[in-house]
Amino acid sequence: MIPIQEAKRLIHENYTSTKVTQLPINKANGFVLAESVFSPIDTPPFDQSAMDGYAFSFDEWDGKSELLLSGEVQAGNYLAENLKPKEAVRIFTGAAMPAGTDSVVIQENVIKNGKYVSIKDDKLIKGSNVRLQGSQTKKGEITLAEGHYLSPAAISFLAGLGVDSLKVYSNPAISIIVTGKELIIPGEAMSNGKIYESNSFGLTAALEQLDIVPVSVEVVDDDEQKIMNAINNQLSADIIMLSGGVSVGDYDFVTSALEKCGVKKVFHKVKQKPGKPFYFGKHQQTLVFGLPGNPAAVLSCFYEYVVEAIGSFTKKAYFKKLMLPLADDFTKKPGLTLFLKGKTRTNEVSILKDQESYKMNSFAMADCIIELEEDKTRFNKGDLVKVQMIV
Amino acid sequence: MIPIQEAKRLIHENYTSTKVTQLPINKANGFVLAESVFSPIDTPPFDQSAMDGYAFSFDEWDGKSELLLSGEVQAGNYLAENLKPKEAVRIFTGAAMPAGTDSVVIQENVIKNGKYVSIKDDKLIKGSNVRLQGSQTKKGEITLAEGHYLSPAAISFLAGLGVDSLKVYSNPAISIIVTGKELIIPGEAMSNGKIYESNSFGLTAALEQLDIVPVSVEVVDDDEQKIMNAINNQLSADIIMLSGGVSVGDYDFVTSALEKCGVKKVFHKVKQKPGKPFYFGKHQQTLVFGLPGNPAAVLSCFYEYVVEAIGSFTKKAYFKKLMLPLADDFTKKPGLTLFLKGKTRTNEVSILKDQESYKMNSFAMADCIIELEEDKTRFNKGDLVKVQMIV
Numbered sequence: 001m002i003p004i005q006e007a008k009r010l011i012h013e014n015y016t017s018t019k020v021t022q023l024p025i026n027k028a029n030g031f032v033l034a035e036s037v038f039s040p041i042d043t044p045p046f047d048q049s050a051m052d053g054y055a056f057s058f059d060e061w062d063g064k065s066e067l068l069l070s071g072e073v074q075a076g077n078y079l080a081e082n083l084k085p086k087e088a089v090r091i092f093t094g095a096a097m098p099a100g101t102d103s104v105v106i107q108e109n110v111i112k113n114g115k116y117v118s119i120k121d122d123k124l125i126k127g128s129n130v131r132l133q134g135s136q137t138k139k140g141e142i143t144l145a146e147g148h149y150l151s152p153a154a155i156s157f158l159a160g161l162g163v164d165s166l167k168v169y170s171n172p173a174i175s176i177i178v179t180g181k182e183l184i185i186p187g188e189a190m191s192n193g194k195i196y197e198s199n200s201f202g203l204t205a206a207l208e209q210l211d212i213v214p215v216s217v218e219v220v221d222d223d224e225q226k227i228m229n230a231i232n233n234q235l236s237a238d239i240i241m242l243s244g245g246v247s248v249g250d251y252d253f254v255t256s257a258l259e260k261c262g263v264k265k266v267f268h269k270v271k272q273k274p275g276k277p278f279y280f281g282k283h284q285q286t287l288v289f290g291l292p293g294n295p296a297a298v299l300s301c302f303y304e305y306v307v308e309a310i311g312s313f314t315k316k317a318y319f320k321k322l323m324l325p326l327a328d329d330f331t332k333k334p335g336l337t338l339f340l341k342g343k344t345r346t347n348e349v350s351i352l353k354d355q356e357s358y359k360m361n362s363f364a365m366a367d368c369i370i371e372l373e374e375d376k377t378r379f380n381k382g383d384l385v386k387v388q389m390i391v
Numbered sequence: 392m393i394p395i396q397e398a399k400r401l402i403h404e405n406y407t408s409t410k411v412t413q414l415p416i417n418k419a420n421g422f423v424l425a426e427s428v429f430s431p432i433d434t435p436p437f438d439q440s441a442m443d444g445y446a447f448s449f450d451e452w453d454g455k456s457e458l459l460l461s462g463e464v465q466a467g468n469y470l471a472e473n474l475k476p477k478e479a480v481r482i483f484t485g486a487a488m489p490a491g492t493d494s495v496v497i498q499e500n501v502i503k504n505g506k507y508v509s510i511k512d513d514k515l516i517k518g519s520n521v522r523l524q525g526s527q528t529k530k531g532e533i534t535l536a537e538g539h540y541l542s543p544a545a546i547s548f549l550a551g552l553g554v555d556s557l558k559v560y561s562n563p564a565i566s567i568i569v570t571g572k573e574l575i576i577p578g579e580a581m582s583n584g585k586i587y588e589s590n591s592f593g594l595t596a597a598l599e600q601l602d603i604v605p606v607s608v609e610v611v612d613d614d615e616q617k618i619m620n621a622i623n624n625q626l627s628a629d630i631i632m633l634s635g636g637v638s639v640g641d642y643d644f645v646t647s648a649l650e651k652c653g654v655k656k657v658f659h660k661v662k663q664k665p666g667k668p669f670y671f672g673k674h675q676q677t678l679v680f681g682l683p684g685n686p687a688a689v690l691s692c693f694y695e696y697v698v699e700a701i702g703s704f705t706k707k708a709y710f711k712k713l714m715l716p717l718a719d720d721f722t723k724k725p726g727l728t729l730f731l732k733g734k735t736r737t738n739e740v741s742i743l744k745d746q747e748s749y750k751m752n753s754f755a756m757a758d759c760i761i762e763l764e765e766d767k768t769r770f771n772k773g774d775l776v777k778v779q780m781i782v
Contacts, residue, residue: 025577029596044749045581052640074642076572076613078584092640094573094684096584136750144755151758151782152600153732156593156686157751160586164578181467182485186416187555190436193469193487195551202547205420209543222467249443249483251465293485295547341544358435359527360548364535367542391542 031168042134058126104129172238244293274357341366422559433525449517495520563629615644635684665748732757
């Protein structure tokens, strides 16, 4: 049995190298950039009116004369001819400034007189109400750097530069193998000695929180050969999560099956509760997590260990980690780190009741996992404790 | 022009009633329960061994005699016969306790002698290492109440009760209509007077943050009839978001098109920046948001107004709202509420540069929107300001 810090260090040491994929921009939201993006164009791509009004040449206007209305330009259109001095053109927000103009007077500050407009705007200066070409972004300029998280606003920004695909860090390919002779599928009728299989549901949903769909989900019997077949079929995945069969009972075949499949054990058993029989191994570049069978231990190990390994592929930090004061006193035995289902309130965290690893009712109410150190036995109300949010 | 508080109140007043849908449990993660769930079974469904060991009847054992090993029960199997006094059965974690047994001694605390085992465990009491039937959840008991958020742990919990489908509050059906003659698609070659269309990308990605896929995304020309056709096609949606065409220019056809389609205006124009021309209307049960055309105004109005309307359907609060101290002094004119792109650090928030509504570079860097009140003009470093997280 190793301490959790050692387990985390060993997993960290075995992180696989990241993979990069090119995605169309409409699929790249929520990923992290694996390249720096340089702007292919100036934006705005031309001098652009910022308002509905009239465009003209400021220096060629004497500050009082009427200007001859010589045309109109709507956003999306373009006037090819040069405007003559003392002429103005009707212009709308977003439209390209015609050649020969540099300023816009807004429509509210103009008196129209047939084909002429007279400007009534004391505050007008050269360049008023014009967004200059390249004033947001210049062609060739770096826009977002490698490692930038692609939020919806970042996607909108890059689409506006005309970027249509992006190199991002890929999600790892993840396989789930749930083992157990006692498992029946929710919806089926209960029968003697059986329980409903829930770990594939919990793990799939937890991956969904990370926007990952597993490449495979399989439920197999407690049979070494069947477990070996399932493992061999998934060795091309980046991460395999197994649940159940990692203890030392006569019917716990997962660790022996992994060994026979060529998976090298990195550690087995951690000084923690729940999840003492937790196993971690590696096969070439594939990380293999042998999670216990109890649903609470499965999710606890997922959030504490697997999430960080997934983040090493995607370069994302998924769940917030905090230090919060405990709402109540708590006593534990020394020797094991406890991962407890908790509920946060404003600047406080409560330990929920029903913490046994076979009980999921408290986990269903929890918004966080509280970590209580291995050797400490007494925790007082108000003591700061490590909290990992899970929703 | 109305203040933002009035705009929010008016949207709130017009919330449509929620809709409820029945989902298979593997599709229900992240939704909110629209029913209270009662357990269909006791869990554990039977008295269950918590360890690998030997099951026997505590009261019929004299505390010293060897017990005759009369069989074995693996998890998932079931022994039908009653165990006789002074007999024990080999049992594994998760297996059903045979009739006539009530306690388990763990395998480490037993000496095996052929067909007999002798127990060496001073601390053993009646019921040791047994999880009693119904000790997590009793049949008919309420498990999760209406309004409960379905986290992965909640999904795992309910699957373990055999629940295979759930009534949840549905996502609203949302249509996006982007208007503008000047728009070309990212990846196409730039041409005179055009800009790249980015609002459909930004809005689709922002909906994806809420786990919602829009039912329709359409880009239409600045043409009243075409806009009317697009609106008429989407009036069965719960929410329509349009972008562009809500100002009062000669080519701003969105508000007139909406009126001609029978959409009743609730308000038009809000004392805010960006997003002054923001429009909100209703057609029967359909909420209609007329967002401005500038990308930053679009996303700002989405996060400030539309997200909350979506939450009225799903019963979810999507983004964290905080009060944080400003990192720097800031001065503004009175009369408009400012929504500024911001970046949080530990207990502090900075206002990013480049706040103009046509600029998206700052939004791409932002993790929050800072709200500065309409009438206040001077904000000092350290002043607490309203912050809405957006990633």
